[in-house]
Amino acid sequence: MIDLMIRGGRLVTPEGVFLGNVAVDGEQIVAVGQFDFPARRTIDASGSLVLPGLVDAHVHMQCNAWGAVSPNDFYRGTVAGALGGVTTIVDFATQVRGRPMMEAVEALRAQADGNTVIDYSMHLSITDASPATLQEIKRIVAYGIPTFKMFTTYRAHNIMVEDDEILAICQRVHECGGLPGAHAENASISERNYERFEAAGLRAPSYHALAKPDYVEAEALSRMLLLARAAGSRLYVYHLTTAWGVELVRHARQAGQPVLAETCPHYLTLTRALLDRPDGVNWICSPPLRDNTDLEALWAALLDGTVAVISTDEAGFNAADKRRAAAAGPLDQIPNGLPGIEMRLPVIFTQGVESGRLSLERFVALNCANPARICGLYPRKGTIAPGSDADLIVVDPKKRVRLSAQTQHMPTDWCAYEGMDVTGYPAYTIARGQVIVDQYRFCGERGRGAFVPGRLDERLLEQV
Ligand SMILES: [Zn+2]
Known part of the structure; x- marks a missing residue:
């Protein structure tokens, strides 16, 4: 039994978009593709996009x-x-x-x-x-x-x-x-x-x-x-x-x-x-x-x-x-x-x-x-691949929101995009394996984030 399965989403990486599942165990992605594992929790991502x-x-x-x-x-x-x-x-x-x-x-x-x-x-x-x-x-x-x-x-x-x-x-x-x-x-x-x-x-x-x-x-x-x-x-x-x-x-x-x-x-x-x-x-x-x-x-x-x-x-x-x-x-x-x-x-x-x-x-x-x-930080962050941190978002590409100071979560008293109508919003945010945004609601704990050291890789910079 693994911790989390994200099923049936369109997975997006810089290399392509494909239909598949993501398996998460502990803090990491353990498998990506066409398979099914029993999991403690499943998120149905059909009709949604799954992005890093x-x-x-x-x-x-x-x-x-x-x-x-x-x-x-x-x-x-x-x-x-x-x-x-x-x-x-x-x-x-x-x-x-x-x-x-x-x-x-x-x-x-x-x-x-x-x-x-x-x-x-x-x-x-x-x-x-x-x-x-x-x-x-x-x-x-x-x-x-x-x-x-x-x-x-x-x-x-x-x-x-x-x-x-x-x-x-x-x-x-x-x-x-x-x-x-x-x-x-x-x-x-x-x-x-x-x-x-x-x-x-x-x-x-x-x-x-x-x-x-x-x-x-x-x-x-x-x-x-x-x-x-x-x-x-x-x-x-x-x-x-x-x-x-x-x-x-x-x-x-x-x-x-x-x-x-x-x-x-x-x-x-x-x-x-x-x-x-x-x-x-x-x-x-x-x-x-x-x-x-x-x-x-x-x-x-x-x-x-x-x-x-x-x-x-x-x-x-x-x-x-x-x-x-x-x-x-x-x-x-x-x-x-x-x-x-x-x-x-x-x-x-x-x-x-x-x-x-x-x-x-x-x-x-x-x-x-x-x-x-x-x-x-790559490939620990920024991609969907086995071994990477399970930092994933499930985006509803049809979700419509009007951006405003009244509805934003930033405590700032104004919104730079006030009144802008947008389409596409993340419904779930998973950070190092934990669901911290669940159906547009924050549910993570203060202080769970950690410092991640950066190590530059010349070959990866060439790919930018
Ligand atoms: Zn700056």
């Missing part, structure tokens, strides 16, 4: 910045994620410049352990290139954190790294078998724009987007591509947002440079026109929302492989905090970020799969397999 649980490779739970803390903490945020079909998150340990990175790792673990309801891993936001920090990179990779993010902006937050530091970090991370990455926005151009707008009394939310036009991303991205190339390292591009950026990544990949890029649901479905609404301040995030031409370029990039990952950049600050900061001014002090951990599946399923833009296989590659590969 989503991996969210870019989240900031209880994000503490700009004088506010986002209400999606490691418990409530991961409950909301589980209800949206997410079974693994990857958060960021941010080094305090001049301090050991391991302190940041321990601080994040202290927040997450005992609270998350799904498994989690980490990136390291590295903020200096001192000899001690460069030395420590090896230890961080060995600990299970192979991905290092560098900010080319946020000078005032004391997390921006200079070009010489970027080069040294790329070299050392590569040497240690890790993957360097970037939040690419030019700092000085946007700083000057903010100052100029502030001096002219221009504080409307739309000026946030005007302070960071597409070339702010393109400049920093092309510099990062150049520095990574000089260092001989790979490069991961966090949240690509512009047609110009897509062109740069595509060109680099065509020239043989090993660069991997992600984008987010809001950059694929929302535009900066939202900033003009009376509550436009809510949609302030960085990089800012863009225009339809950028959005179309990103969809095309998902199809041709230029963009390999969809993640949420979850940083769901409350509207109340954003309003307060906007009233106090200036514009660059407003908490940046959108709530989204719960919304990726329905939004991308509807606008991608339902609309015919993405195949089911590509949906799974972008949301499950590739993020797991890039974070060194």
Whole structure:
């Protein structure tokens, strides 16, 4: 007798869609295909899709910045994620410049352990290139954190790294078998724009987007591509947002440079026109929302492989905090970020799969397999195969939901997709063998999620 049988669903992996059963025993998948085992519990998935649980490779739970803390903490945020079909998150340990990175790792673990309801891993936001920090990179990779993010902006937050530091970090991370990455926005151009707008009394939310036009991303991205190339390292591009950026990544990949890029649901479905609404301040995030031409370029990039990952950049600050900061001014002090951990599946399923833009296989590659590969979690996470963790979701492709702040499970006081009608929602979420969402209801326990170390595999990165 095994623990769980999921019967008769259409199983989706990046390799194909086929009708079959999944057998789960303990925390793992033990068999996939045409067979039947006696089981303690059976889920009838006929008429449904069975997907690997989503991996969210870019989240900031209880994000503490700009004088506010986002209400999606490691418990409530991961409950909301589980209800949206997410079974693994990857958060960021941010080094305090001049301090050991391991302190940041321990601080994040202290927040997450005992609270998350799904498994989690980490990136390291590295903020200096001192000899001690460069030395420590090896230890961080060995600990299970192979991905290092560098900010080319946020000078005032004391997390921006200079070009010489970027080069040294790329070299050392590569040497240690890790993957360097970037939040690419030019700092000085946007700083000057903010100052100029502030001096002219221009504080409307739309000026946030005007302070960071597409070339702010393109400049920093092309510099990062150049520095990574000089260092001989790979490069991961966090949240690509512009047609110009897509062109740069595509060109680099065509020239043989090993660069991997992600984008987010809001950059694929929302535009900066939202900033003009009376509550436009809510949609302030960085990089800012863009225009339809950028959005179309990103969809095309998902199809041709230029963009390999969809993640949420979850940083769901409350509207109340954003309003307060906007009233106090200036514009660059407003908490940046959108709530989204719960919304990726329905939004991308509807606008991608339902609309015919993405195949089911590509949906799974972008949301499950590739993020797991890039974070060194594959094939434990991100696929349906014997030996993998039993992280599975059963999606009703016909389920219709209207997204709204009233019905979402994220504790944020607003919804970035308010009023959007979606088709396709996970009815069951199984995380390491446990049914934690049962018929759209959360039933898992706080703290059942665990830290999962990432181990990068060069061959798997080649498959992205
Ligand atoms: Zn982020």
